Amino acid sequence: MKYFARRLFHATLLLLAVSIFSFAILQxxxxxxxxxxxxxxxxxxRTIAGLRSxxxxxxxxxxxxxxxxWGVLKGDLxxxxxxxxxxxxxxxxxxxxTLLLTxxxxxxxxxxxxxxGMWSAVHRGKWGDRAAGVMTSxxxxxxxxxxxxVLLLAAVRTGWFPTGGMVSASFSDLNAWNKGKDLAEHLFxxxxxxxxxxxxxxxxxxxxxxxxxxEAPFIQAxxxxxxxERRVLFRYALPVAANPLISLFGFSVGTMLSASxxxxxxxxxxGIGPLLVDAILAKDVYVVIGAVMLSSILLVAGNLxxxxxxxxxxxxxxxx
Amino acid sequence: xxxxxxxxxxNVSYRRGDVRQQDAVQDVSFDIxxxxxxxxxxxxxxxxxxxxxxxxxxxSKEQAHISGSIQFLGKQLLAIDQSALRSVRxxxxxMVFQEPGIALNPVMQVRDQVAEVIHAHKDLNWKxxxxxxEWMLGRAGLPRxxxxxxxxxxxxxxxxxxRIALAQALACEPALVIADEPTASLxxxxxxxxxxxxxxxxxxxxxxxxxxxxxAEVQARLTDRLMVMNQGRIVERGRFEExxxxxxxxxxxxxxxxxxxxxxxxxxxxxxxR
Amino acid sequence: xxxxxxPDTNRxxxxxxxxxxxxxxxxxxxxxxxxxxxxxxxxxxxELFRGKTLALVGESGAGKSSLARCIALLERPSAGKIELESxxxxxxxxxxxFRIRRQIQMIFQEPVSALNPRLNACEIIAxxxxxxxxxxxxxxxERALQLMEQVGLDAxxxxxxxxxxxxxxxxxxxxxxxxxxxxxxxxxxEALSNLDASNQALILELLAQLQVSHSLAYLHIxxxxxxxxxxxxxxxxxxxxxxxxxxxxHDLFASPEHLYTKxxxxxxxxxxxxxxxxxx
Numbered sequence: 001m002k003y004f005a006r007r008l009f010h011a012t013l014l015l016l017a018v019s020i021f022s023f024a025i026l027q028x029x030x031x032x033x034x035x036x037x038x039x040x041x042x043x044x045x046r047t048i049a050g051l052r053s054x055x056x057x058x059x060x061x062x063x064x065x066x067x068x069x070w071g072v073l074k075g076d077l078x079x080x081x082x083x084x085x086x087x088x089x090x091x092x093x094x095x096x097x098t099l100l101l102t103x104x105x106x107x108x109x110x111x112x113x114x115x116x117g118m119w120s121a122v123h124r125g126k127w128g129d130r131a132a133g134v135m136t137s138x139x140x141x142x143x144x145x146x147x148x149x150v151l152l153l154a155a156v157r158t159g160w161f162p163t164g165g166m167v168s169a170s171f172s173d174l175n176a177w178n179k180g181k182d183l184a185e186h187l188f189x190x191x192x193x194x195x196x197x198x199x200x201x202x203x204x205x206x207x208x209x210x211x212x213x214x215e216a217p218f219i220q221a222x223x224x225x226x227x228x229e230r231r232v233l234f235r236y237a238l239p240v241a242a243n244p245l246i247s248l249f250g251f252s253v254g255t256m257l258s259a260s261x262x263x264x265x266x267x268x269x270x271g272i273g274p275l276l277v278d279a280i281l282a283k284d285v286y287v288v289i290g291a292v293m294l295s296s297i298l299l300v301a302g303n304l305x306x307x308x309x310x311x312x313x314x315x316x317x318x319x320x
Numbered sequence: 321x322x323x324x325x326x327x328x329x330x331n332v333s334y335r336r337g338d339v340r341q342q343d344a345v346q347d348v349s350f351d352i353x354x355x356x357x358x359x360x361x362x363x364x365x366x367x368x369x370x371x372x373x374x375x376x377x378x379x380s381k382e383q384a385h386i387s388g389s390i391q392f393l394g395k396q397l398l399a400i401d402q403s404a405l406r407s408v409r410x411x412x413x414x415m416v417f418q419e420p421g422i423a424l425n426p427v428m429q430v431r432d433q434v435a436e437v438i439h440a441h442k443d444l445n446w447k448x449x450x451x452x453x454e455w456m457l458g459r460a461g462l463p464r465x466x467x468x469x470x471x472x473x474x475x476x477x478x479x480x481x482x483r484i485a486l487a488q489a490l491a492c493e494p495a496l497v498i499a500d501e502p503t504a505s506l507x508x509x510x511x512x513x514x515x516x517x518x519x520x521x522x523x524x525x526x527x528x529x530x531x532x533x534x535x536a537e538v539q540a541r542l543t544d545r546l547m548v549m550n551q552g553r554i555v556e557r558g559r560f561e562e563x564x565x566x567x568x569x570x571x572x573x574x575x576x577x578x579x580x581x582x583x584x585x586x587x588x589x590x591x592x593x594r
Numbered sequence: 595x596x597x598x599x600x601p602d603t604n605r606x607x608x609x610x611x612x613x614x615x616x617x618x619x620x621x622x623x624x625x626x627x628x629x630x631x632x633x634x635x636x637x638x639x640x641e642l643f644r645g646k647t648l649a650l651v652g653e654s655g656a657g658k659s660s661l662a663r664c665i666a667l668l669e670r671p672s673a674g675k676i677e678l679e680s681x682x683x684x685x686x687x688x689x690x691x692f693r694i695r696r697q698i699q700m701i702f703q704e705p706v707s708a709l710n711p712r713l714n715a716c717e718i719i720a721x722x723x724x725x726x727x728x729x730x731x732x733x734x735x736e737r738a739l740q741l742m743e744q745v746g747l748d749a750x751x752x753x754x755x756x757x758x759x760x761x762x763x764x765x766x767x768x769x770x771x772x773x774x775x776x777x778x779x780x781x782x783x784e785a786l787s788n789l790d791a792s793n794q795a796l797i798l799e800l801l802a803q804l805q806v807s808h809s810l811a812y813l814h815i816x817x818x819x820x821x822x823x824x825x826x827x828x829x830x831x832x833x834x835x836x837x838x839x840x841x842x843x844h845d846l847f848a849s850p851e852h853l854y855t856k857x858x859x860x861x862x863x864x865x866x867x868x869x870x871x872x873x874x
Contacts, residue, residue, distance in 0.1 A: 226440050227436055314427060316474055
């Protein structure tokens with residue numbers, strides 16, 4: 001228990017530091033949300049000053065930070081200037097959408113990577129493995145941007161899939177089954193894109209972890225005892241190979257809010273990504289800070305999750 | 321008395337890519353009869369382990385080129401397919417490896433590791449396999465304690481780990497056990513106990529043993545006949561006591577430590593490994 | 595019992611004196627606050643003399659390797675003193691310790707992992723010289739070749755990599771490397787255990803010769819009592835992190851006192867006695 005308390009304490013310190021850093025960085029960039037309005041001759045500088053003061057932008061930074069921090073402790077992440085609504089509500093919806101996307105993509109990627117990686121390792125060096133290797137290298141070499149644009153192009157040209165958004169305009173009119181179908185259609189391309197983008201690294205990790213385990217003496221010993229090859233693979237090799245993969249999984253969970261930014265922007269998926277991009281450009285300060293904090297929390301939680309998972313699964317880590 | 325294992329003109333050469341590399345085993349022939357202990361001695365790298373791996377079919381075609389004949393109870397092991405070979409491994413011929421710490425599955429409970437071997441060969445349900453496994457572990461000298469049975473290898477001592485390996489090897493009552501340096505990584509006391517156990521089980525279960533060990537004392541305790549190897553070839557063979565009292569070849573003298581080291585210096589060790 | 599290849603030097607001042615050496619590790623269970631202490635070794639008193647070999651025997655896990663590493667200055671003990679020719683080694687600062695290190699060298703059990711697989715023989719032997727910045731590269735190479743001859747390796751193998759040597763030859767390499775800095779103490783941690791019988795005899799012979807010619811003190815850890823009876827002048831028995839008995843070799847084998855020592859000796863059988871027992 002002391003261990004957890006210590007981790008929690010460190011995590012809190014980290015989050016505090018991140019928030020201070022984000023505030024400071026945003027402050028360093030010139031201008032604020034209302035600055036572009038000054039370009040409009042029809043809006044008087046007095047109006048702008050009034051708006052600024054209304055949103056506390058004229059107060060010094062430490063004071064604003066303190067005010068924000070106090071709000072956080074009460075569960076209030078501030079207000080978005082652009083949307084004129086509480087950040088918390090805004091982020092909640094967007095975060096949900098993002099998690100849906102990354103969750104699906106992760107599932108897809110792992111479901112392909114594990115069997116393919118195992119198969120590659122077993123047939124190491126043969127044409128199948130080589131082909132898979134070429135494919136992963138190719139995918140790694142292609143910039144994610146290009147990949148997502150290609151998918152977008154495919155959607156536009158073929159018309160098989162919607163080119164953006166999460167649901168159709170008529171979503172609320174549909175029955176439950178069609179709602180699901182509609183969501184799936186919209187989800188398909190972005191999830192596929194993200195899965196393809198993360199697949200190569202994952203595949204390589206699975207393959208090398210399996211190869212390393214398959215060369216271990218205890219595998220040869222198991223074969224020497226007449227254990228069937230399939231059982232050796234799944235009951236002996238995979239559990240041991242899982243060790244490095246579990247850490248990887250934990251970290252992947254940690255990046256679930258951030259990994260999808262690019263695909264969301266390009267394929268117009270209403271997640272945190274586009275929100276964050278717009279907010280940064282517009283200097284919608286509290287939205288940015290809120291999104292960054294949320295991502296950080298998930299990252300820290302992901303790391304802790306990886307450790308707990310490892311402890312639960314690998315008996316060697318538990319000290320007697 | 322019919323032969324259990326008949327090896328004739330066995331050749332094993334490892335390959336790297338398509339190139340035939342070292343001839344690890346050259347033209348080796350020997351027989352093992354039921355109930356006998358055949359010892360195999362030689363320097364590290366002289367091909368002893370390669371023979372064991374070849375007999376069990378643990379060397380793939382990509383790893384090594386094997387030729388010759390290995391007959392076990394009438395079956396030609398080099399000609400049968402993998403699934404037939406699988407039924408021989410562990411149930412007909414089984415092996416105890418040198419380093420128990422790395423030959424055991426690190427994330428599987430000790431009892432289950434023995435149960436797996438039983439399950440692979442016998443038509444029993446898991447409960448029965450586990451019960452048999454526990455019995456076998458007890459027979460191998462481990463205390464009948466659930467905590468030990470549920471333990472993982474790294475929680476036990478080397479001596480205990482080697483007993484588990486022995487239990488695995490004997491679980492399906494094989495006719496032949498290949499013991500590859502079974503006591504090499506153990507301290508004096510564990511070595512003593514394990515050898516006593518091996519002797520007891522060998523006479524009780526009437527199994528044959530191919531005992532690979534570079535230690536004259538270990539061979540002396542168990543072996544009936546002995547073969548001495550050098551650089552892939554068998555250079556001398558005979559009853560252990562005969563070889564001990566009247567060694568002819570320089571290697572035999574060196575291994576059984578009956579000759580002065582100086583005599584042997586030119587023949588052994590100082591030649592480069594090719 | 596021991597083959598007399600060396601002159602029986604008078605028991606003068608000890609070269610290396612270890613007093614009250616102890617080491618414990620504190621481990622913490624993951625996810626909980628409980629800590630527990632593991633004693634590697636406690637209250638060890640040992641003396642090493644020039645030209646003499648002290649053997650350290652005991653079960654694996656009794657702390658012998660840990661002790662060896664502390665004496666070799668690879669780890670710091672928790673308590674006690676190590677004096678080399680009356681100089682307190684544990685009180686030295688890093689710089690002074692760096693210069694002292696050359697005096698105490700270690701040979702490990704597994705030659706494969708003790709030698710850098712990417713360096714050739716000459717480079718391996720010359721590495722300590724390079725680290726201590728002794729001589730030019732040319733001089734270092736010459737000394738390395740010299741050492742190769744001394745340990746019985748053909749100098750023309752200087753460019754060979756470790757994997758090209760046999761197990762016995764690799765240990766010779768390790769010995770040559772250990773001798774490069776002209777140490778006065780050599781610690782052998784199960785250095786013979788991975789070798790087969792014939793190689794063991796040869797390496798022991800070499801070590802005996804070197805001990806005389808270089809006036810070295812040996813601390814030899816071994817679990818093989820038969821070998822110990824051949825090479826040791828004195829034997830210390832370790833049991834559960836303490837030294838329970840220390841005697842001259844002959845005395846220990848003839849009249850052991852501690853229960854554990856007796857148990858250990860009971861496991862030592864000669865081939866003759868085994869054969870006798872079998873035929874009975």
